[in-house]
Amino acid sequence: xxxEKWQAGADMVLAKRSDRSTDGRMKRKxxxxxxxxxxxxxxxxxxxxxxxxxxxxxxxxxxxKQMPERNLFMKGVLSWVGGKTxxxxxxxxxxxxxxxxxxxxxxxNLALEGITSFSTFPLRIWxxxxxxxxxxxxxxxxxxxxxxxxxxxxxxx
Numbered sequence: 599x600x601x602e603k604w605q606a607g608a609d610m611v612l613a614k615r616s617d618r619s620t621d622g623r624m625k626r627k628x629x630x631x632x633x634x635x636x637x638x639x640x641x642x643x644x645x646x647x648x649x650x651x652x653x654x655x656x657x658x659x660x661x662x663k664q665m666p667e668r669n670l671f672m673k674g675v676l677s678w679v680g681g682k683t684x685x686x687x688x689x690x691x692x693x694x695x696x697x698x699x700x701x702x703x704x705x706x707n708l709a710l711e712g713i714t715s716f717s718t719f720p721l722r723i724w725x726x727x728x729x730x731x732x733x734x735x736x737x738x739x740x741x742x743x744x745x746x747x748x749x750x751x752x753x754x755x
Contacts, residue, residue, distance in 0.1 A: 613652055
């Protein structure tokens with residue numbers, strides 16, 4: 599199916615899970631939250647429930663190789679690189695052997711990488727928080743000076 603979509607002109611064909619029933623409840627929920635948050639605050643949007651497995655044209659591969667970045671959030675890069683994209687849905691079978699090496703901590707770090715790599719939202723939030731704290735500190739300092747000069751109260755400490 600992937601090859602058929604590629605032959606029909608798609609530059610990239612995504613393999614999308616039709617359901618996540620083989621994942622645990624917690625993993626399903628956190629994946630859902632991640633996709634919603636990422637697609638709300640980041641650009642480009644990423645297709646939900648699509649892993650890194652996909653078919654790509656040579657042109658897409660060459661575009662990715664030209665990128666200077668080395669620590670890449672591949673889902674974002676692959677959405678950003680452009681070209682005509684198509685999707686093939688599949689039912690993912692249960693894992694037959696072993697356990698995933700991607701534990702909760704690694705998934706958390708991947709989510710942070712995805713959000714901070716393709717969004718200025720976290721930077722803007724912390725800028726506003728920093729400005730608020732700086733403003734409150736300035737006002738408190740001004741109050742302490744006024745309190746001493748006008749009312750003669752000693753500055754504690």
